[in-house]
Amino acid sequence: MEGDGVTNTKTSTSGLARHGAVMAAGTLISRITGFLRNVVIGAALGTMVGDAYVTAQYFPQMVYELVMGGVLTSVVVPLIVRARKEDFDQGEAFTQRLLTLAVVLLAASTACVVAAAPLLARLMGSDDNREVVTSLSYLMLPALFFYGLSAMLQAVLNTREHFAAPMWAPILNNLVIIAMGGAFFVLYSSKISGDLELSDVTGPMLLLLGLGVPAGVLVQSLAMWPALRKVGFRWKWRFDFRELHLSKIAKLAGWIFLYVAVNQIAVVTAIKVANLAAAGSDDNPGPIVYNNAYAVMMMAHGIVAVSVITALMPRLSAAASEGRYSDMAAGLSSGTRLATLVMMPVVVVYIALGSQLSIVMFDWGKYGRDAATATGLVMALGGLALIPFSLSQLQTFAFYSLTDGKTVAILNIPVVAVRVLGFGLSLALLPGIYVVAGIMVTLGISYVVSTTLSTIFLRRRIGLLGMRAVVLTWVRQLIAGAAALAAAWGALAFLPGVDEAGKGVMLAELLGVGALILVVYLGVAYVLRIREITELTSMVRGKFGR
Incomplete structure (x- = not known):
């Protein structure tokens, strides 16, 4: 029996490791192909048509998030898991009813939303691109149905501990869009000299x-x-929806729906303001510049910070469920310090090398040097927003581990109010060329507000969060980051500027100066005895027997 137990443990451990490796690889490739999708779309469409495309593309994603997005992870998955544990058929009938209801609701919602395409285009587009946005919306909005269906199927697979297909399937989506963008470039963009104008867009x-x-x-x-x-x-197909106890589902989903709905107000406002800023001018950045810069910011968050959050979540959930709030506070303190530690050099790279990074990534085809340079500025400002965003996400997950969606939804209201106000002030006060940059600065400020409010309310729920240790660590990290930034700017002073260098030289600058940033940051952090760095160094030295 003991032998069997050891074998089963080894099998379970190896299976967990295998799933983890598959998920990590899938996440990385998904992020890379998602980034390539943005590059191809920008190269094929340029800025004016690209703004219309990005605006229309937001619609199905936005409506999906409003209808189902937040509800799936916080309500649907736990219900399926519970049904698998408690029902005699391991939740088979319950899941079939839930999928049937989802398909019915998705079909009805999609039909209504497609009919409302002109209203959505008026809501988010500008007078210049409204006709193209409307036409694209009629064609893109049916994706809402498949977004919802895909998410439901992913939930079913995850509750059955199958993670590979849900992790890799979005990569196929990205590849389809990349192929579409490539085909558009070959068939149309390459045959049009100069910028692609809205008036150039035909039915095909x-x-x-x-x-x-x-x-x-x-x-x-x-x-x-x-x-x-x-x-x-x-x-x-199962239409006996009474067995689902819909009132219970609605009660559980209510606060999450409020949270998502309020968020969409900010999304609509941001895209509308970006479209208004770009209207009537070829020089002013619009939605595609904002979308590309935001995607690069999210790629860094997804690869680096999400790893910290994912590793921390089981500890937070276990501590919360057992009432060990001091352990939960200690875990939050540790996660906060670690998240800022790993994100700080990324922030420095975005600030110091944003223009070079953006030009190397996006200056292709119809997405010219001016648009890429504008993206670099917004990307650098996105770097400043990166750490507050990651911390706000960490604290949101902490509330969810306490099964407290109400506080998250209520705190989100003043945060979104800050965003909407900031977006409006950016449009009213800034020159058109800087409006999108103002949108990114506003996002950063809103993440600071979110983190501050969440810290106050978490302290009331679980006690002291060890903020003294966190602040002391932050000061040391900021000193290390400032030293790395100074070293980067010093090196760049002796290197060709973005107006003089080609992409090959810029790539060399990215590699060389990026390595310098990392070395200086880690070196200063070690000298300042930042605990996480010294622990990491000791672990590495231990590996080599020193």
Whole structure:
């Protein structure tokens, strides 16, 4: 028996490691292909048509988030897990009812939203691009149905401990969009000299651009069906929705729906303000510049900070469920220090090398040097917002581990109010060329507000958060970051500027100065005895027997 127990433990451990490796690889490749998707779309469409495309593309994602996005992770997955544990059929019938209801609601919602495409275009577009945005919206909005279906299938697979297909399926979506953008460039963009104007867009162009979005999400959904069969789940229509106890689901989902709905107000305002700033001018950045800079910021957060949050969440959830609030506070303190530690050199890279990074990544095809340079400025400001954003996300997950969606939803209202006010002031007070930069600064300020409010309310719930240790660590990290930034600017003073250098030289600058930033940051952090750095150094030295 003991032998069997050891074997099972080893098998479980190796399986967990294998799933972890698959998920890590899938996340990395998904981020990379998502970034390439943005690059290809920018190169194929340029800024004016790209602004219309990005505006229309936001619609299905925005409505999906409003209808189902936040509810899935916070309500649907726990309900399926509970049904698998408590029902005699391991939740099979419950899951089938839930999927049937989701399909019905998604179909009805999609039909209503497609009919409202002109209203959505008026809400978020400008007078210049409204016609193109409306046409694209009619074609893109059906993707809402497949977004929701894909998310439901992902939830079913995750509750059956199958993670590979949900992690890799979005990569297929990205590849479809990349292929669509490449086809558009070959068929149309390469044959038009100069910028691609809104007046250049024809019916076939709209069909190719618009249908690419639902096609990508459809492929993403279909890719999960073989995995569903593999885990033994079979689709069956069940319309006995009373067995779902919908009032209970609605009660659980209410606060999450409020949180998501309020967030969408900020999204709509940001895209509207960016469109108004870009209207009537070829020089003013618009939604595509904002979207590209934000995507780069999120890529850094997704690869670096999410790893810290993911590793910390089981500890927070376990401590919260057992009432060990002091342990939860200690975990939050440790996670906060570690998140800022790993994000600080990334912030320095964005600030010092934002222009070089943006030009190397985005200055291709119709997305010219001016647009790439503007993206670099917004990206640098996004770097300043990166740490507050990551900390606000960490604290939001802490509230969720306490099963407290109400506080998250209520605190989000003043945060979104700050965003909407800041977006409006950016449009009213700043020159058009800096409005999108103002949007990014506003986001950073709102994340600081969110982190401050969450800290105050978390302290009331779980006690002292060790902020003295956190602040002392932050001061040392800021000194290390400032030293790395000074070293980077000193090196760049002797190197060709962005107006003189080609992409090859800029790439060399990114590699060389980026390495300098990392070395100086780690060196100063070690001298200042930042605990996490000394622990990491001791661990590495121990590996080599020193």
